[in-house]
Every structure is written in structure tokens, then in C-alpha cells.
Amino acid sequence: MSDRDEGVILVVEDDPAVRNLVTCALDVHGYRSREASTATAALADLTCARDVNLVILDLGLPDRDGTEVIGAVRGWSHVPIIVLSARQEDADKVTALDAGETYRNGDLAIDFDAKVVVRGDDEIHLTPIEYKLLVLLAHNTGKVLTHNYILKEVWGAALASDLPSLRVFMATLRKKIEPDPASPVYLQTHVGIGYRMLRVE
Template sequence: MYKPKILIVEDDPAITNLLRTTLDTQEYQYHTAKNGAGALLEAVSYNADVIILDLGLPDMDGVDIIHKIRTWSSVPIIVVSARSEDADKVSALDAGADDYLTKPFSIDELLARLRVALRRSRSDETAPQGESVYHNGELSIDYAAGCAYLNGEELHLTPIEYKLLCVLAKNTGKVLTHNYILKEVWGSAWASDMPSLRVFMATLRKKIEKKTSSPQYIQTHIGIGYRMIRK
């Protein structure tokens, strides 16, 4: 049976030991690195399924590591950092991180986020090239036809709503920052477009969510962005 491979990048010995013990209990394989140089070397040679990354490393900022890895790999990266400001989270996610946990963190939550990242990694590997239909619970998108469906019935979406839905769907499980979405949908990240994003997201939710008060598909990350939830 295949055991997922995790790369831990952390310079605090206590947290490294905690993560190692946790991964041992789940029978995951893992390598560790305690600085940026070691992280990049392991990222190239170890071929991890997921990277758990601290931002505050002694020789390099974690955001720079994310930028470097993203030039050649789409491996899921979960940031685990003491930095709790929204600006730090947005910076890491904009650089290409898939998820962000703030220290101190719950082991159960970390494992849940890790399972999500592993599922996304496997689905990316096994998805047929040129896949033209997206399925997620009762929601489906026929990219070739430019149509979306809920429970088999076509959704009547505006062009902007459809583009928003596609951007979220193609990044299912990943937190997308406001800036990223604005660039993908409107071609800019101007703060003045934020009201438009909120309006179109609200109208899109009304069309795909049974209850907008308890969303099943689109999750809001306050001050950061949105995530398409895998059903």
C-alpha cells in the first residue's frame, strides 16, 4: 500500500518532533528540512506529495520558497506559521500556497487539511488530460459547451458568474485570494473592483447554494478570499 510522502520544512525542533510523531501515527513517510536551502533541495529530490512549510526560516522567507517551487511544481503546500496577520496569509496564498494554518494549531485540523491536499493531489494526477467536464456533488460544468448544471438542470449564469465559477472549480480545495480572482476574471487586481467581486459572488451563490447562510460549495475566508469546497 502506498504511503504518502510529506516534506516538513520547520526550524523549531519541538514543532518538528510534534509533526514527525503525528505523521508516524498516520503511517505517512516524511523527510525534514530546517532551512530554505534544505527545503529546495528536498523539494527537488524527495518528490513529496505535500509540503508543510513554516515561513520564518533562518536563511530564507517561506514566501520566497513558495515562489521558487511554483516555477516548476504544483505540489500542494500547506503553510504552518506563527504569522497571523491577513497580509501574511494573502502573501503566501498569492505566491501559490494551497492552505494556511496559524500556530498554535490543532493536530486534528492539520491532518484534515493534509487529507484534503492529498485528495487534490491524487485527483490532479489521475484526471484525464483535456478533461472537459467538472463534477462536484450536484454541481457540474461542461467547459466545452460553456454551461453549468445543478442537479442536472442548467444554471442561467451571466458571463462573469460563469467565469467566477470556473476559476473556483479549477482550483477546488484551494483558497483563492481576492487579488488572484480579480486578475483571473477581470484582468486586474484593483481594489476598486472588490465591490464587483462581492456582488457577483453573492449572485452566483444564490444560484448554486441551497442556503446561502450555510454554503455547501463556496466558502468565504474573511479578509482573504474564497474556496470551492470538494463535496
């Protein structure tokens, strides 16, 4: 039996056309799926059933915001959740992540709700600033963040005098999360520009 036969993907989307598109695409690739058009129906399914191993969730549901669904589910389940949304605002995406969706990248995982960072089976202990830096980079995986942007987001100001501190914290963060700090796979330095969290397969 293949992995695709062992569980169901729950598609939570109120737009019938979009819902049909997603379920058809899953079916073509051999995945089993179930549908829910409201937050209430989705939560009922997840509460009663034990065969859901992935949730594809729209944020704009008619009876409840998708971020509330994530928060509710995270109270008792760690089922992976993929957010499917037409919202363009970064704030909405960050809110969805902060609602408890666990970030996973290679062996690195961040539980935003518990503020716990794990690589493989090992918990990584970070300082408050190291954690802020990691979360900021994780929320922007694949994007190069400039020194000024990082300083404003983490320190609240983009002073040139704070740049050496940023470099020190990034160096200590790299030592903690990288399997081999000399050959980083997560945190990429763009000399003179900033840093980027790479997507690790």
C-alpha cells in the first residue's frame, strides 16, 4: 500500500469551482480527499475522523476565519495544514502562521505556538533575538531580506551601528541550526545586502 492510500486530504474551501479544481488535481495524482465548505464542517470532520493526514485550508470561509480554524486545530492536533488563499496581504499570511501552523524546512521545524525550534530530534535553544531572526527569515523563505529590513523588524530601527550586532546574532544562529555552519544549507549570506532562508528539500 502506498503512502497516498493511507490517509485523506481534507480540502476546506467554500468556492465550489476552486474546491473542485483542487480535489480533481489531487485525484489525478492518486490522493484521496474529502471536502468541507465551512469551518464548522471542517472542525467536525477533524474531530470525528482519524484518517486526515493533511488539510488544505482557505482563509476566507463564510462562517469563521481560516486563522481561527488553525488555532482551534492546533489545540489538539499537529496535522499538517497548507493555507490556500487569494489574500495578498503579508499580514494575513503571517497571522495564519502565527495561529499555530508548524513551519517545516528540511529537518528544521518551528512550532510558532509553543515557540519551540527543533532540528531532527534535537530541540534548539535560542535567545529571544535569535528566535525573532529565525521566525522572520522563515516567514520569508526564499526571499533575500536586506540588513535594513531585518534591523527594523527585529530591533525596531535600521541604525548602521546595529549592523555588527546583526552579524554576530546571525553567526550564532547559524552555529545552532546548521548541521555544518561552515557549509550552511539554511541561512545564506548575501554579502553587502542581507540574508535569506533557503528552502531545503
